Amino acid sequence: MNKLQLPFRYDYVGSFLRPAPLKQAREDYKNKKITQNQLTEIENKEITALITKQKAAGYHVITDGEFRRSYWHLDFMWGFNGIDAIELNHGYFFHDEETTPGSIRLTGKIDGKNHPFVEHFKFVKQFEDENTVAKQTLPAPAQLLAELFREDNAAYTKSIYPNLEDLIQDIVQAYHTVLHDLFTAGCHNVQFDDCTWGMFCDTKYWSARQNSNISLENEAKKYLRINNLVINGNPQSLTLTTHVCRGNYHSTWASSGGYAPIAPFLFANEDAAAFYLEFDDERSGNFEPLQYVPANKKVVLGLITTKSPQLEDKASVIARIHEAEKYIPLDRLYLSPQCGFASCEIGNQLTEAEQWAKLALVKQIAETVW
DSSP: OOOOOSOOSBOOOSOOOOOHHHHHHHHHHHTTSSOHHHHHHHHHHHHHHHHHHHHHTTOSEEOOTTTTOSBSSHHHHHTSEEEEEEEOSSOOEETTEEOOOEEEEEEEEEEOTTOHHHHHHHHHHTTOBTTBEEOEEEEOHHHHHHHHTSTTHHHHHHHHOSSHHHHHHHHHHHHHHHHHHHHHTTOOEEEEEEOHHHHHHOHHHHHHHHTTSSOHHHHHHHHHHHHHHHHTTSOTTOEEEEEEOSOOBTTBOSOOOOSTTTTTTHHHHOOOSEEEEEOSSGGGOOSGGGGGSOTTOEEEEEEEOSSOSSOOOHHHHHHHHHHHTTTSOGGGEEEEESSOSOSBTTOOSSOHHHHHHHHHHHHHHHHHHO
């Protein structure tokens, strides 16, 4: 068994820019010009090439770059029994841009049997060696719960689950089924991606959302509870980490604000082994909330942005790492980009060469500091 575990001193969140042949193949499949088997063959080829590049870059973690997905989160949700893919009248409203309108809708009780992501993981698993380990990225359980109550979805969700606790327990069981199947397939490293906490950080967003009717504390505790119910009860050798995101779509963002509102909940009490955190610009606030991270947890500092091709100043990033060291000892700190390079198929506004230059910089800085 490969015993390498997340996180690594130089790491990345998971998604990569989609190559042109892959984008064309997915468009051709959508227009019924190629079959599912032909699309899978092209996906396999491009994922194999990506993993070769990940290894050549000197990284110890390999992923499929989320090349089989349209979205970082929805494709996984669509893979559950009882959930269908739909399109709403509008997308998510990001800063100066609206996303595509994909979403989910319940058609019955949720379960996680025969989830397609298990087979997707097996393809990546075959490329592991003594220096690299496969990571599976998944949207956090809290993210699924939030999507099920997104605008028009709420009525459908309540019609099938009048009792919220029943829904929470079915989500937990569905995730446990998928995680068990992934573990059986040889997966020992899973990263939950979670945008739900970003809305709590954004006081303007939260004020508009709650209309004085929703307590931030109660909502935070609800999301914390469902995440922890899923994280706990898995084999000890399954490492579960989480990435906290403020939105990443075509180089723009959804929410803004430091971690202070969520630190007493998320940092202090979520049972993830490590937190991948965005700290790439002023929207992320300062490092002071890291004081809430317990001594048995690790923090991956997302100090390199994936939203811009401009390379950060090496000395400035090193200085920021040492600034964070005031709150977390250096041996529990790690370095990565703040997010993936393509949370959705559209990708961020940089080239593949610029993407790899960013990762080279992460590695150079980590090797200098540690």
